[in-house]
Amino acid sequence: MSETEREQPPEALAERLSQVFDLVGPLYRRAHHRVEQDVSTEGLTVGVRAVLRVLHANGPLTVPQMGRNQALSRQFVQRVVNDAAARGLVEPVANPAHKRSSLIRLTADGEAAIGAVLDREHAVLGGISGELSEAEVDTCLRVLTHLLDLVGTGEPQRTRPGGAPADGTRPPRPPDPA
Numbered sequence: 001m002s003e004t005e006r007e008q009p010p011e012a013l014a015e016r017l018s019q020v021f022d023l024v025g026p027l028y029r030r031a032h033h034r035v036e037q038d039v040s041t042e043g044l045t046v047g048v049r050a051v052l053r054v055l056h057a058n059g060p061l062t063v064p065q066m067g068r069n070q071a072l073s074r075q076f077v078q079r080v081v082n083d084a085a086a087r088g089l090v091e092p093v094a095n096p097a098h099k100r101s102s103l104i105r106l107t108a109d110g111e112a113a114i115g116a117v118l119d120r121e122h123a124v125l126g127g128i129s130g131e132l133s134e135a136e137v138d139t140c141l142r143v144l145t146h147l148l149d150l151v152g153t154g155e156p157q158r159t160r161p162g163g164a165p166a167d168g169t170r171p172p173r174p175p176d177p178a
Contacts, residue, residue, distance in 0.1 A: 020147070035121045044113060047080040052089060052106065052114035060093060060103035089113055 008016065032046060044052075054069050055061060061069070067077040081104055084090040089110035092102035106114065 017147070024144075031121075031125070034124050035117060044117065045080070045083070047076070048084045048087075048089065049114070049117060051077065051080050051084055051104075052110055052117075055090065055104065055106045055110070056114045056118070060105035062095060062098070062101045062103060064101065066104070084110065 032049075050070055051066060054066055058069070063078050063081055064074050066072075066081070067074040070077070081090060085092070085104075087109075088107055090104050091107050093105055095101055095103045
């Protein structure tokens with residue numbers, strides 16, 4: 001194992017990961033600001049943009065599905081969806097899988113709004129060309145995706161004394177020795 005591939009002690013790893021997270025927020029906000037400078041979004045908030053983006057990428061979803069996708073509370077996503085619906089960007093439609101949880105889909109205006117934002121985003125981010133190699137971007141995507149998986153939902157696993165899950169389910173049984 002090379003010097004750069006060795007495992008770090010937990011304290012050092014925690015400090016390094018904090019540095020990563022300290023950069024991710026400002027990076028996102030700066031990129032968002034540059035994109036919105038030239039796009040007539042008329043007050044398209046970060047939250048509404050996120051809802052439009054997830055619906056554009058995935059098609060109609062329920063509010064809880066969007067919340068899980070974006071690691072946001074259902075209540076927050078519902079407020080953002082209500083704002084987007086009031087602006088005519090999304091609309092509820094019947095959900096064949098669940099009568100009480102409507103699917104939310106983009107309207108034609110919502111498609112146009114997110115399309116304009118994505119076009120501008122691609123133009124702005126395309127201007128970075130030549131500064132980063134494909135391998136660097138691939139590594140960044142791989143590492144951030146892996147971190148997202150490692151961090152998980154951020155919800156602690158609730159257990160009862162003795163390690164049994166608090167939700168009443170049983171833990172998986174170990175395989176029988178053969």
